[in-house]
Structures are given as C-alpha cells and as structure tokens.
Amino acid sequence: MNKVLRSPLAYVIFIVPALIFYAVFYLYPMLSTIKFAFTSWDGFDLNIKFNGVDNFIRAFQDGDFWNSVTNNLYFILFSIFIQVPIIVIFSIFISEVKIFRSFYKTTVFLPSILSTAVVGVLWIYVVYNNDIGLLNKILIGLGLDDWILPWLADERTAMLSILLTNAWQWTGFYIVLVLAAIFSIPRDVYEAADIDGATGFQKALFITVPLIRPILTVVILLSIVGAMKALDIVMVMTNGGPAGMTDVMATYMYRVGFKNNEYGYANTIGLLIFIFTLVITLINHFISKKLGEVEN
Numbered sequence: 001m002n003k004v005l006r007s008p009l010a011y012v013i014f015i016v017p018a019l020i021f022y023a024v025f026y027l028y029p030m031l032s033t034i035k036f037a038f039t040s041w042d043g044f045d046l047n048i049k050f051n052g053v054d055n056f057i058r059a060f061q062d063g064d065f066w067n068s069v070t071n072n073l074y075f076i077l078f079s080i081f082i083q084v085p086i087i088v089i090f091s092i093f094i095s096e097v098k099i100f101r102s103f104y105k106t107t108v109f110l111p112s113i114l115s116t117a118v119v120g121v122l123w124i125y126v127v128y129n130n131d132i133g134l135l136n137k138i139l140i141g142l143g144l145d146d147w148i149l150p151w152l153a154d155e156r157t158a159m160l161s162i163l164l165t166n167a168w169q170w171t172g173f174y175i176v177l178v179l180a181a182i183f184s185i186p187r188d189v190y191e192a193a194d195i196d197g198a199t200g201f202q203k204a205l206f207i208t209v210p211l212i213r214p215i216l217t218v219v220i221l222l223s224i225v226g227a228m229k230a231l232d233i234v235m236v237m238t239n240g241g242p243a244g245m246t247d248v249m250a251t252y253m254y255r256v257g258f259k260n261n262e263y264g265y266a267n268t269i270g271l272l273i274f275i276f277t278l279v280i281t282l283i284n285h286f287i288s289k290k291l292g293e294v295e296n
Contacts, residue, residue, distance in 0.1 A: 033274075036267040043263035055268035064244055065269065068252040069276070071159060075227030075248065076280065078163045080220055087171055087219065088212075091178040092204050105179065108172035116169065120236030123165045128152050152238050155245045162246055166233050170226065174219045181215035182208060217288045224284060228277040249273045 040051045059065050094104050111119065127134050128151040139147045151161045185208065193203050209216075231250035234240060240247040240255065247255075249269060257266025 033267045033270050036264050037271045039264040039267075041264040042261040043257070044261070048264075051264070055265050056272075058265065059268055059272060064247065065249075065252060067244060068247040068249045071246060071248045072228055072230065072276075074159055074163065075166070075230055076224055078167065079223035079227055083167045083171060083174075083223065084216065084220060086167075087174045087178055088209065088216070090171075091175050091182060092208060094175070095179060095182045096200075105176060108175050110172065111169045112173035114169065116232040117236050119165060119169045120233055123161075123168075124152065124237060127165075128161055153242050155242055158238055158242060158246045162234060162237055165237065166230070169233075174222070177215055177219060178212060181212040185211050213292070217284075220288075221281065221284060224280055225277065228273060228280070249276075 036048075037055060038050055038052060040049045040054070090108065094101065094108070097104060114122075125133070130136060130148075130150050133151075135151065136148045139145070149157055151157045189207060189211075190203060193207060198206075229250065230248045231254065234246055234248055234251050235254075238246045240251045244252075250273065253266050253269040253273065256262050256269060
C-alpha cells in the first residue's frame, strides 16, 4: 500500500477525474459566461456578434436591473440585521433547555429539509392566501379587517412576505450550526461567571456571543451567498411580480435570457451577480477581520 501511495501515478489517477469534472462543470461554464457577456446573442443564432461593453452599459442604465439589485440587498440586510439576531437568541434559549432539547433542535431544523418549492406553496396557501390564509384569518379574529391585504400581490408587502418565508426555511439550519458552537464552549467558563455573579443576559452578551463569533461570521457569509443566489423562492411565490417589484438579480437574468431571448445580456447579468457577490463577500471578510482585531 505504501508503495502505491508513493507512486505519482496514484495521485494522478485520483486527481485527474476530479479536475475533469471541475473543468467541465465549473471552469468551462464560467469562461463561457464571460465570453457571451460581451455579445449580442439570442441563444440560437450561430452568428454571435461581439458588442464590447454595451451590455454592461445597458445594465448600469437599466432601472429593472437596479430594482433587482435592491431586492438582493433587502435579502442581505434582512438576513444580517433581523435573521442573525433571531438565530442567536433562539440558539441561546435552546442551549439552556434541559428537557426535550433534541426535540426543539429537530423542530427548528425541519423546514430546512423541505424543498423551496414546497415551502413557497405552503406559505402561499396556508399563510398568505386572501380567503383561507392564516394571516388574514388572524387579523379578522383580532378585528383588524382594515389590515387585510393580498400580501403577495401588493407592492408594499410582497417583498417582505418572501423575506419572511425564506427566513422561516433557513433559520433552523443556522440555529443548529450556532448551537454546535455554543455547546463547544467549556462549561467551566460559565461556572466561573456564575461564581462572579453574572446574570444570564450578561453571560450571553459577554461570553457566548464573543466566543461564537467565528461561526456567526460563517452564518453571515452563507446568508450573503444565499441572498445573492435567491431564485427559486421568488419564482415559486411571485415570479418577480407584482410588476417586477420582487425581482432579484437571478430572476431578472432568467427572464431576460429565457423569455426575452437576450442570452448575451443575461450572461452579463450573471457575471455581474458573480462580481457583486465577490465584492460583498470581501467587504464582509474585511469587516469581520477588523472586528476580530478590535476584540483582540
């Protein structure tokens, strides 16, 4: 066995198939996207016309494109400033539970194993439906008839409705990650805090949160990447409506490419999604690094 492992041929045999898959399913599509982003092409005509940076100029002058960028930012901001604090609070509460802890962990994680299509349809008919939806039924029961709205068809509430649904699906997944970090904190740290007379709130704020900061950085990073890739939940719930108000970059790219047959412009949007995601990720990394230096 050792003789085989010392042979360069063994490494080649194991590495080459992976490199082939990587090249075929990642590098080639990425290079093709970059190539077609500088073309005017409908996806069918063999006569592909290169048009330089015209597609990029069009994107930066396209109001619908910037509307989709804004909606992606809503996803990111909602995740960071609303979803992440909720994740931390629930994780701390569950970590303190002594009875049925596994039950609570399983319960919050369940939505994450459902497909996005199932989650979207579930919320459309069970929560947001105008006639039988729980949300309007609750409002009627509270005597707040004036608050009843077609939640997914109203420009004021459609985006927020999608954000809440998306958060419901993925919050449990992140809670499990944060719980794992909390349970890895040595118990003697909390025992020392108890001896010093620290309250539960003080222990959570000054011990738990600082010590789980690395996993929170990962959670925020995953939230940002997930927000920039958002497509299926929007397609299922509103298909970008009403009047494109809930379009995100991915759904706008889909409509431009597959409905308007502007394949070149769609590739430009895809490339911009990649660039924007990279920039936001680097900004998040820079901020996390600076906060870590301040704490140290």
